[in-house]
Every structure is written in C-alpha cells, then in structure tokens.
Amino acid sequence: MEQMVNDIKQRQKAVIERLEATYRNNRLGHAYLFDGETGTGKEAAATHFAKLLLCEQPVNAVPCETCHNCRRVESRTHPNITMIEPDGQDIKKEQMSSLIMRMTKKGYEPGRKIYIISRAERMNIAAANTLLKFLEEPEGEVTAILLTSSYQSILPTIQSRCQRITFLPPRREEMIATLVDGGITASMAATVTMMTADVEQARLLAGNDQFAHMRKTVLKLIEASDRNVNEALLFIQSEWIPAMKEKEDMERGLDLLLYAYRDIVSMKAGLQSEMTFPDQQQIFRGLSMKMTYSRLSANMEAVLQAKKKLYGNMNRTLLMEQLVLKLQEGLMLV
Template sequence: MQDQMNNRLVVEQKKITERLSSSYKNGRIGHAYMFDGERGTGKEAVALFFAKLLLCASPENFVPCETCHSCRRVTSSNHPNVTLIRPDGQDIRKEQMSNLVYSMTKKGYESGRKIYIITRADRMNVAAANTLLKFLEEPEGDVTAILLTDSYQSILPTIQSRCQRLSFLPPSREMMISELVEKGITPSMAATVTMVTANLDEAFRLAGDDQFAHMRKTVLKLVEASDRHVHEALLFIQSEWAPLFKEKEETESGLDLLLYAYRDVVASKAGLQSTATFPDQQELVRGLSMKMTYSQLSANMEAILQSKKQLHGNMNRTLLMEQLVLSMQEGLLVV
C-alpha cells in the first residue's frame, strides 16, 4: 500500500523527477539538494526515487529499474549507502548530525555513492544545523545530501545557499476536494484537510479522524472566545485547549488551523473568491470581517506565526497560548 502511494506521488511530481533524471543522464549530480513544498507533496518519495537511481544496477531510460538488489534494498530501508534522518522527538539534534557525518566520512560497506536524506530539515536545532553546515562546506567523496522541508524560510540561509532547491507544487486543491467529496467526505471537512496536506490519501485519513475533527472544532471555538472577553478566552485555553493539544506537533497543527481561520476572515473582508478552509463557518467569518480592521487581522496572524516560532523552544505550551490570546486581544505582538 505504501509503495503504491509512493509510486503515485513520484508520478505526480513528473517535472521534478525528469529534472533529476536529466542530472543523472548528464553526469551532473549535485552534492546537496533541498526539496521544499507543502506537506504531502511527495518529497520523501522522490528522494527515495533519486537514491534508487543513483545506486541502481541497471537503470532503464534514466529511471531506476525497481527490481535489482540495490533498488529493493532502498525500498526496504536496508541499503547501507542510504541514511534517513528524522527528528528525534521534536527536533533533529547535534548527536544525530555528528553520527551522520562520521558514517559519511568512513569507508562504506559497499562501493558507490552515499546518500543521506534529512526529513523535516527545518527541525534541526542550531547545533545540528552548524554541524551539517561544516560537512556541506567540505563534502568528502561521492556523497549526496537531500534535505526535505515544508518550511524553507526556517532553514539557515548558509545551508540554503549550498543546496540546489527543487520546489514541489501541490495538486489542485479543488480537484482534491472533489475527489474527497466523491469518497463521502463533507465539503467543509474536505476543504479543511486539503489545507493541512497536499497528499490525497493523508487528507482522506484526517477527514475520518475523530481527533482531528475535535481539534478543528476546538480551534473554531477559540476564534469565537477570542472575539469576546479576554478572561473567557484564557479560561478556554485552560479548560479545553490545553487538554487536547498536549504535544508540540499537535499544538503546531492547532496554530496552523487558527492561522487558516483568520485567512478566511481576511479573504471575506477583501471579497476574494478563494476556497475557504472553513466554508461551514461563513456567519462567524463574515461577522469578524466586518468587526476587525486589516491591521488587527494582520497583527493576529503575525502573533500566530510568532507563536509557531516560539513553540520549538522550551516555552510552556499553555503559557504560549495564553500569551497568544492576550496578543490577539490587544492587537499587539507578545515578544
């Protein structure tokens, strides 16, 4: 099932895979790539496609054969020349990067290029990013790095400049909504999940997830509470938000949904015809669009973005949300 989904994502990113195949054909393999794009656009699937191509025993028309021993081992995550790094908890830590650099510089078990893929590269802490930067500046041997991110602006500029950037475009959101509705998902939920992910299979899973539905409802209740008295909003954070959004990743998802809600308000105020994230909340959205100024809306959205940045520090998440509520009440940023 996972292989079928990965194959479909590779096909959807045809322009990217053709560009990588052309680099292989012309013998112009870069030492570092940055794959950036929305969640669910197939960055990891394409990274594995490229790893297979670089190690394939018998590529066909400059694409991996998928059947040789090397391709099969990449598929099963058992190739010694391919290293996949994921966040350890919420972050990618210095120890992970140090271990990676050590494994990339020692003699490999097999001949051929070494490839390391870093998912959520924007989650590298400062020490990890600096360790990677030193290795990117002075790569040793046939080594190719592939960094994956859905937050390109969060990557250190010094790392950005040393990578070839390939941007992954999402499929048509309207097409995804239509397909989800055909599968029995309500139009309002389909509109929400397609803002969260560009992967149709993941969107379908989220749409049927009771936990996600509860998160969606709670975010909208926070928007309503924030429009009323500050004490009511702060009580809401304590009583309803904090028990639901316990982990950093859950809080980040909640902040994203909150940001999308205010985008809906801005779109309504400006008279834009774009597909809303919460089309079932038109009465709430219209009410806020008439009540709030553009400067207030901009301040709220900036406050949410600032909270997302602070989230990955050691700040208490309930306190973070309380500060956000105060900031939105005042129309000011809490720094």
C-alpha cells in the same frame, strides 16, 4: 512498491524527469533541497532518487526496482543511506556531527553515500552550521537530500549550497471535488486540503474523529476570544490543552488557527479565494468588520511566533495563554 513509484511519477512528473535527466547527463549535484507542502511526495521522490543512485542495473535513468540495492533502499536497510529526523523538538548538533562521522569513515559498501534529512527546517542553529561546513567541503561521492515544507526557514547559506527542487501541490479545487464525491462534506474537505496536498491523507484526516474535534476546538477558541479574555483563558485550560495532547497536535491546531485568520482577512478584503472554513462565513464576516488589517496581521504573526516557541522549552499552557492575550488585543472596532 510499484504503485508508489507510479503515483509519484504521475503526481510529480517534472520533478522525476529532472532528477532522471541529471543522472542521465552525469550532472549530479552534491546537495538537493526538496521543497513542497506536506503530502506532495517529497519522501517518495527521495527514495526513488536514492534507488537510482545505487541501482545495480538502471535502464534509461530509471531504477530497476528489483536488484538487491533497490530492495534495500525500499526497506530502509541499505548501509550507504542515513536518515535524519527531528529528535524530539528539533534536529540537534550531535545528530549532524554523528552524520558527518558516518559519511567520512571507511567501511561502507562501494558506491555513493546518501543522507536524507527529513523536516530540515527543524535544524537548530548549531546543527545547521555543522551541516553547512560539510556541505562546503563534501568528501567523496556523497549526496545530501534535505526535505522541507518551509523553504524560508532554511538558512540562506544552506539554500545557496543546494539545488532546489520544488514540488507543486495539485489544484486544491480538484482535491476538494474528489473528496466531496467520496462523501466528505464540502467544509471538511476545504479544511483537510489545507493540511495536506495528498488526497489519500486528506481523506484519512477527514474521517479522523480526533481531527474533527480539533477543528471544533480551534473554532470555539476564536469565538471565546471574541467574547471575553477570561473566558478564552479558561477555555485554554478546560478544552484546548486536553484536545492538543502532543506537540504535533498543538502545531496542527495553530496551523488551523492561522488559516482561520487568513479566511477573515480574505473576507475583509472581499477576495474570492477558497476558504479553509467555508461553514464559518457568517461568524468570520462579523469578525472581519470588527478587526483592522493591522491587527489581523499582528494576530497572524502572533500565531506564527507561537509555532516557533512550541518547539522550544516553553510550557504549552503558558504559550497559549500568552497567545490568547495577544489575540484579544485585536478585537477592536475599525
């Protein structure tokens, strides 16, 4: 517990100082939007802030970590805290309605009531509108903490009613150097640091055989799409779907595909940015000469749209087949 606290204070010093100053100056807002990449410490910061708001004996706007309330916040057993996470594909209206009922009924312990919504960008429209009404008219001492890695996906009306707290990622070059020093190849280090901003999570991912297979599968799809549409469609059935068994796997695969096209765009433009797949420079250079900027842009948009459809009710095989057909259109001579 102490290590986690010290880690988040070191990694997100400005964020923690801002939250503690808000408490110290008695200027607490009723809603916060923690915005940052995966692995930047949003969850740990939310826990730290919740402890501070409920701590029995804080010292200089720092939770004591040892009182009954701090211990219950740490173990996620405090009755005044409600955690909301996606129920399957998204966060549903029923979850928001249940949350509001919990927040407005009596019977809580004295003190502030807190609700934390993880992956808030996954709220469907009905859920977001239900929450919006509660954000506009909060009852009593209630604090909302919304966590997101996709600020632009949050309804503007919700954005405007929350204080945005931005979590900055560490320098990617430093993360890559740390991983390489630990024995991870430079190419894998470059890939995993695009997936998470947490060095330890990146190290675990780099050593995960399933992720290594997923990375190969994404690169093979790009090559298959380059050669022949029928080959690419067959590849979806024979290799992609078996490798991406869960929706979370598919989402990660689509992220990798998006980063691959970003690499191709960077090579076409002659940019010196750090690549996600530095071991694919020769192949990507060839693709960058084949594809126009407009088609590359269209392909990236197609991948983004596929990610949105993924958490709808669309069949995953059909989704990928449609995506492959759109990507195939991009393979034209400039």
